[in-house]
Amino acid sequence: MTRQIAVKALGIGKNVVCEKAATTVDSFKMVAAARYYPQLLSIMGNSLRFLPTFVAMQKLLVEGYVGEVQVCDVRVYGPSLLDESYGWTCEELMGGGGLHTIGSTIIDLLSFLTGSRAHRVHGLLRTFVQQNLSIRGIRRVTSDDFCFFQMLMSGKGSSSTGVCCAVTLNFNMPGSFVHEVMVVGSTGRLVARGTELYGQRNGSKNEELLLGDSGWSGPNVKAMPLPQIQGLSSMVKTLRQSFQAHEERRSWSREPMAMAPTFEDGLYVQTVVEAIKRSSTSGEWECVEIMREEPDPNHNLCEALQRNKM
Amino acid sequence: MTRQIAVKALGIGKNVVCEKAATTVDSFKMVAAARYYPQLLSIMGNSLRFLPTFVAMQKLLVEGYVGEVQVCDVRVYGPSLLDESYGWTCEELMGGGGLHTIGSTIIDLLSFLTGSRAHRVHGLLRTFVQQNLSIRGIRRVTSDDFCFFQMLMSGKGSSSTGVCCAVTLNFNMPGSFVHEVMVVGSTGRLVARGTELYGQRNGSKNEELLLGDSGWSGPNVKAMPLPQIQGLSSMVKTLRQSFQAHEERRSWSREPMAMAPTFEDGLYVQTVVEAIKRSSTSGEWECVEIMREEPDPNHNLCEALQRNKM
Numbered sequence: 001m002t003r004q005i006a007v008k009a010l011g012i013g014k015n016v017v018c019e020k021a022a023t024t025v026d027s028f029k030m031v032a033a034a035r036y037y038p039q040l041l042s043i044m045g046n047s048l049r050f051l052p053t054f055v056a057m058q059k060l061l062v063e064g065y066v067g068e069v070q071v072c073d074v075r076v077y078g079p080s081l082l083d084e085s086y087g088w089t090c091e092e093l094m095g096g097g098g099l100h101t102i103g104s105t106i107i108d109l110l111s112f113l114t115g116s117r118a119h120r121v122h123g124l125l126r127t128f129v130q131q132n133l134s135i136r137g138i139r140r141v142t143s144d145d146f147c148f149f150q151m152l153m154s155g156k157g158s159s160s161t162g163v164c165c166a167v168t169l170n171f172n173m174p175g176s177f178v179h180e181v182m183v184v185g186s187t188g189r190l191v192a193r194g195t196e197l198y199g200q201r202n203g204s205k206n207e208e209l210l211l212g213d214s215g216w217s218g219p220n221v222k223a224m225p226l227p228q229i230q231g232l233s234s235m236v237k238t239l240r241q242s243f244q245a246h247e248e249r250r251s252w253s254r255e256p257m258a259m260a261p262t263f264e265d266g267l268y269v270q271t272v273v274e275a276i277k278r279s280s281t282s283g284e285w286e287c288v289e290i291m292r293e294e295p296d297p298n299h300n301l302c303e304a305l306q307r308n309k310m
Numbered sequence: 311m312t313r314q315i316a317v318k319a320l321g322i323g324k325n326v327v328c329e330k331a332a333t334t335v336d337s338f339k340m341v342a343a344a345r346y347y348p349q350l351l352s353i354m355g356n357s358l359r360f361l362p363t364f365v366a367m368q369k370l371l372v373e374g375y376v377g378e379v380q381v382c383d384v385r386v387y388g389p390s391l392l393d394e395s396y397g398w399t400c401e402e403l404m405g406g407g408g409l410h411t412i413g414s415t416i417i418d419l420l421s422f423l424t425g426s427r428a429h430r431v432h433g434l435l436r437t438f439v440q441q442n443l444s445i446r447g448i449r450r451v452t453s454d455d456f457c458f459f460q461m462l463m464s465g466k467g468s469s470s471t472g473v474c475c476a477v478t479l480n481f482n483m484p485g486s487f488v489h490e491v492m493v494v495g496s497t498g499r500l501v502a503r504g505t506e507l508y509g510q511r512n513g514s515k516n517e518e519l520l521l522g523d524s525g526w527s528g529p530n531v532k533a534m535p536l537p538q539i540q541g542l543s544s545m546v547k548t549l550r551q552s553f554q555a556h557e558e559r560r561s562w563s564r565e566p567m568a569m570a571p572t573f574e575d576g577l578y579v580q581t582v583v584e585a586i587k588r589s590s591t592s593g594e595w596e597c598v599e600i601m602r603e604e605p606d607p608n609h610n611l612c613e614a615l616q617r618n619k620m
Contacts, residue, residue, distance in 0.1 A: 070438045071456055071480060075383075122432065122593075124460060126474060128380045128496070146381055148460065148476050150434060164436060166458050168476055170381060173494060174512045184483060186438070202484045283432075283595045 015041035027267040043260040046108040047231035066185025078177035097143030123149030123276035177225035325351035332405040337577040344573040353570040356418040357541035376495025388487035407453030433459030433586035487535035
């Protein structure tokens with residue numbers, strides 16, 4: 001429904017901040033609508049970019065703290081993402097699963113941090129827990145609770161070999177979330193553990209704390225890692241600034257929102273997610289090819305038929 | 311040279327504890343020799359199995375601490391493994407590189423911990439640092455300093471989907487080694503951080519320390535993670551027990567050495583290492599097929615020719 005609501009809202013002149021779409025085709029239609037109404041704000045809710053930890057990390061990367069970036073290594077571990085009762089979170093085709101829910105925010109974050117995009121991806125998805133106390137009988141979970149994927153980012157220079165990203169997501173680990181993003185480069189490394197940022201240059205003996213925990217007074221959502229919630233909060237604050245900058249609050253200032261993920265970023269993320277899913281089925285590296293043309297109107301039907309065949 | 315020395319030593323009636331061979335063919339010849347002299351001790355120097363941390367971990371896994379094993383997640387980070395001057399450590403074909411040096415001990419450890427073997431593997435190797443202050447001019451490092459690989463282990467039961475293993479090795483991170491082995495199962499998890507063992511059952515809120523650091527009084531080898539050195543020390547102690555059990559010290563007691571990796575384990579590890587290297591080139595999942603017959607005498611020549619073609 002994300003696509004229908006987003007496109008309709010833009011059509012009646014509303015600014016739109018929205019969650020990811022369920023498919024690439026939906027994402028593409030959102031991009032088309034956003035292009036059609038350039039005066040309206042249209043951003044994705046991938047809020048990790050707004051978290052001060054990652055704002056600082058990106059700044060340090062640009063300043064050359066780690067030298068040339070070689071490897072990004074991300075892990076998110078935590079409890080099950082499934083709802084209490086059967087619903088879309090259990091269903092892969094409806095956008096459930098660790099890759100779609102959390103993985104997509106990581107894909108967006110890594111393109112923000114490295115300033116480049118994945119051109120080839122490889123992944124493996126698993127559903128270890130297919131039934132539990134509340135989802136049983138004829139019902140089965142089809143969305144992934146474990147996923148690892150690798151992304152080869154396109155190199156910026158001609159000499160560069162490009163960054164390798166490895167991401168591990170595991171949601172069979174009750175307890176608190178582990179949310180770690182590490183970037184290793186030729187002269188040092190940066191690690192964001194939760195909302196804290198650490199760094200170590202190759203010469204020095206120990207890690208240094210670059211940004212401490214700011215103290216979170218908001219609610220603790222059980223089913224979401226803290227960096228995601230705090231990022232959302234930071235994004236809302238930035239949005240407020242953006243609208244307060246103009247007196248009438250009917251238009252908005254572009255500058256604070258410049259780093260927000262656009263619908264185009266949303267299409268990229270959705271394309272990578274689908275390429276990883278394809279790779280998990282095919283076992284091969286899959287190319288990330290961004291959709292450039294409105295798909296055939298029968299596409300959805302064909303896709304549904306093909307899926308049934310598989 | 312490992313193969314020649316090992317096979318010759320067995321031939322003149324010596325017990326053999328040795329490092330890994332450089333190729334599968336060499337490993338196979340060592341297996342053949344070990345089978346020919348069953349009275350002699352013939353074990354591989356993959357010493358992680360002997361480290362008390364992993365002995366305890368394996369015991370807890372058998373006792374069902376984590377329930378059914380789902381995922382093994384391993385990371386080893388540290389400084390460069392290259393020698394000061396140009397030598398075999400720089401050369402992939404001579405057995406240099408993170409995968410061959412450290413990865414092989416992890417592959418052996420994971421088959422020890424899970425009690426199963428990899429049947430399909432996928433990997434990616436990179437040499438980020440091809441030249442440094444002492445290796446330069448026309449010389450280039452060809453051995454990997456970064457590697458991640460995945461192994462799908464064969465399931466034990468018919469219902470089991472098999473364990474997924476993900477391993478990340480990165481030797482572009484000067485400072486002390488990070489050596490972490492995590493096993494996640496349906497009812498809990500075990501994590502070995504360095505030589506300490508932690509566990510958490512799904513019901514409980516916090517990790518518990520299951521085995522503390524025993525305090526290491528031996529030397530700190532700069533180019534090797536501590537668990538590997540301590541494991542070696544444990545293995546030597548076990549070897550002493552094994553020989554002290556018999557008065558003359560010319561024969562040895564099999565019982566303490568029962569868990570030692572045999573030459574057959576060595577052949578398995580070498581086969582996985584080569585499959586991962588193949589996968590890094592082909593980009594595809596590669597099957598792990600253990601050599602069962604003496605290879606064609608021209609095999610080495612053919613292999614060399616093929617390599618040159620590539």
